[in-house]
Amino acid sequence: MKAVSPVSTAPHDEGVPVSQRIRERILAAKQRFHANDNIADFIEPGELEALLDEVQQRMTGVLESLVIDTESDHNTQDTARRVAKMYLQEVFKGRYAKIPTVTEFPNVERLNELMIVGPVTVRSACSHHFCPILGKLWIGVMPNEHSNLIGLSKYARLAEWIMSRPQIQEEAVTQVADLLQEKMQPDGLAIVMEADHFCMQWRGVKDMDSKMVNSVMRGSFLKDSSLRREFLSLLNHRK
Numbered sequence: 001m002k003a004v005s006p007v008s009t010a011p012h013d014e015g016v017p018v019s020q021r022i023r024e025r026i027l028a029a030k031q032r033f034h035a036n037d038n039i040a041d042f043i044e045p046g047e048l049e050a051l052l053d054e055v056q057q058r059m060t061g062v063l064e065s066l067v068i069d070t071e072s073d074h075n076t077q078d079t080a081r082r083v084a085k086m087y088l089q090e091v092f093k094g095r096y097a098k099i100p101t102v103t104e105f106p107n108v109e110r111l112n113e114l115m116i117v118g119p120v121t122v123r124s125a126c127s128h129h130f131c132p133i134l135g136k137l138w139i140g141v142m143p144n145e146h147s148n149l150i151g152l153s154k155y156a157r158l159a160e161w162i163m164s165r166p167q168i169q170e171e172a173v174t175q176v177a178d179l180l181q182e183k184m185q186p187d188g189l190a191i192v193m194e195a196d197h198f199c200m201q202w203r204g205v206k207d208m209d210s211k212m213v214n215s216v217m218r219g220s221f222l223k224d225s226s227l228r229r230e231f232l233s234l235l236n237h238r239k
């Protein structure tokens, strides 16, 4: 059997895996690197490619430990590379990529009426089992004259950036709210997420029907119950 090859390292770093170098920078900056944190600021040019090689090598080890003959099984020969690419470049890209560019426009017309965007499709994976989470997100914004407005597509882009990390739904919804609050500075912000968790459907309890719905209400949505009702009733008519 082919032995797991040592993890790839950059030539100038004598045997230090690239993940370790990145981790040391994060620790030196006293920042968090939980599964749902973005670490793009600590990754130097060229290191993502080296990280891809490293994850591929580790994945090869996992396949070997699962006693899968990746040499003669044509279906799994490239699986380690595919999985590494899927994690780093697709489903967990929101950990490694910088925030998408978001053009902010001043609220010239001083709009102060309720605005709802959704359903935005959300795709993620739970931090516990790395099983898919698929769902929808609605965003309610109550701007004021000082708020910034952002392009409609940017709600989906920002949500995708947050969701394409290993998440738990409660924290994901709060991260989306914090980011939109920071970008727009509205009077009020309301977020509702409804999602299917495959860790409950595909495995474990195998409950096909239950979904998780959670919400975050900020500012005027918290203080003004009629505004909150208006948002929730408009949203219920759309579901």
Ligand SMILES: Nc1nc2c(ncn2[C@@H]2O[C@H](COP(=O)(O)OP(=O)(O)OP(=O)(O)O)[C@@H](O)[C@H]2O)c(=O)[nH]1
Binding pocket: 126, 127, 128, 167, 168, 169, 170, 197, 199, 200, 203, 204, 205
């Ligand atoms: N609160 C919360 N839990 C989640 C989320 N996604 C998955 N989970 C749950 O995370 C839990 C992990 O539980 P553990 O008991 O450590 O794992 P387990 O033994 O595999 O649990 P079972 O899923 O019951 O088989 C499970 O109950 C999952 O259903 C989420 O977004 N939020």
